[in-house]
Amino acid sequence: MPRNEVPTSRRERPAKPALTRQGIVDAALAILREEGLARVTMRRIAAAMDTGPASLYVYVHNTGDLHAQILDALLAPVSEPLPDGGTWRARLGELLARYRDVLFSHPEIARMAISTRPDGPHYLALVESILALLVEAGATDRAAAWGVDLLMLYPTAVAAEHATPSPSGRAPDPGADIAELTGRLAAADPARYPTISRLGPALVSGSGVQRFDWALDVLLAGILADRSGTE
C-alpha cells in the first residue's frame, strides 16, 4: 500500500477532510455545528485536520475569508426552488423566512455577516431572487436596488441580536432577552421616561415571528410606496 493512502477502516476522525480550500471549509462547518463559531478558529480547524495552523494559510487568506465561505455554504438550502405558484409576496416571505432561519440557527454567523458581506454564489442567488420579486411587485428600479439591502439587513440584524458577543459557551436561552428587557423597562423611571413606561407592554409584546412578519410588511409597504425613481 502506498504510504499516502490511509486505510478506510481507521475509526477515529472518520470524516477527516483533505487539506484543500473545500476541505478546510467542511472541517469548519463540522466544528461550527458541534462547538459553535467561537471554536471555529484556525488552530481548532488545523487540529481537526491533524496539522498546524500555518498550513491553512496556503488555502485561506485569513479568518474573515474563512467566515465568508462558511456563510455561503450555509446559504445553500435558501436557494433551493420555491414551491410553484403563490403571489410575489408569499414567495418573498418564504425566501426571507428561509434566510432568517439559517441565520437564527447560527447567530454568530449573522453577527459576522453584517460586517463581512458574503459574495458566494448562494448569496448572489438570493439577492437575484429578491430583486426580481420586488420588480415583479412593482417597485421602481431604485427602490428595488436599495430595498434589497434593507430587506436583508433586517433578518441579519435580528438574528445577530441573539448572538452572545464572544464566548460561545453560554446557551442561547431565548426568552431571557424578553425577561431581562421587561425588567429593565419596568425599572425605568416613569417621570423621566413617560412614553417608555406607558408603552411598556407593547414594547415587549409579540413573538419573534410576529414581529418579523410585521417588519416585513412595514418594509415592503415603504419600499413599494416610493415612486421617486419613476420619471
Added chain:
Amino acid sequence: MPRNEVPTSRRERPAKPALTRQGIVDAALAILREEGLARVTMRRIAAAMDTGPASLYVYVHNTGDLHAQILDALLAPVSEPLPDGGTWRARLGELLARYRDVLFSHPEIARMAISTRPDGPHYLALVESILALLVEAGATDRAAAWGVDLLMLYPTAVAAEHATPSPSGRAPDPGADIAELTGRLAAADPARYPTISRLGPALVSGSGVQRFDWALDVLLAGILADRSGTE
C-alpha cells in the same frame, strides 16, 4: 507626605484614572479613541491603570458589561436638547442622524451594540424621544413600540457594516466597499443573475447619507401606514 498621595508633577500618564467603575470606563474610552475597540481589552486597560487585569473584575462583570458602559457614554451627545421648532419628522431625522454619527465614528461599537443591547440612561433617553415622536406623528401604540426597534436597528447595522470584523489595525477606507462591490457585481454572470446585472448601477448608487435618508422615509412610511393596532 502620606505615601498614598501621588505628586501631581508626575508627567507620564497625566490622566491616570482612579480604580473605580467610572475610572475603568474612562480609561477604556481613552484607549478606544486612540487605538480602536480591538485594543480595548481587559489587559490593555489594566496596563493603562498600572495594575493587573484581575483587579478590573472587582468593578466590571466581564467584557460585555464594559462594552455596554462604553456605548452609553458615547451616546451622551445624542440626548442633548434638540433645536426648538421643527416638525416631528425633522426632529426624528436629527435624532437618528446623531445616533448614526456616533455609531459611524465607532463602527466596532455599533457591531457590538447589535448583540449587546445597551441599557444606560442615554440609550433609554433616546428610545423615549423616538417613541414620543412616533406617537406625535400618529403611529399606533404598537407601531411605535415595534417601530422604534426597526428605526434604531437600521443605523446600527449600517454602521456595523463598516467595521472590520476583528483586527482594528486596518484603516476604515470608505469607498473601498463600493469599489469592491461594484467589481463583484460587474463580474456577476448576466445569465445566472439577470436582475443583478440589469440593476447594477442602481445597486451601488447613492451616497451613504442619501441611502440613509431614503431608508428613514421608507421605514416611517411603513410604520405610519400600519393601522392594525387601532381597534
Added chain:
DNA sequence: ACCTGAACACCGTTCAAGT
C-alpha cells in the same frame, strides 16, 4: 509549490494569597 514547527505578540477569566 506545498507544508510545518516554532515563535511572536497577544487574549479573558479565575483563584489562592495577600493587605
Added chain:
DNA sequence: ACCTGAACACCGTTCAAGT
C-alpha cells in the same frame, strides 16, 4: 472588602526551514 501575581487555556499570523 479590595487588590493582585500567577496561572490556565487559549488566540491569529508570520517566517525560516524543510520536502
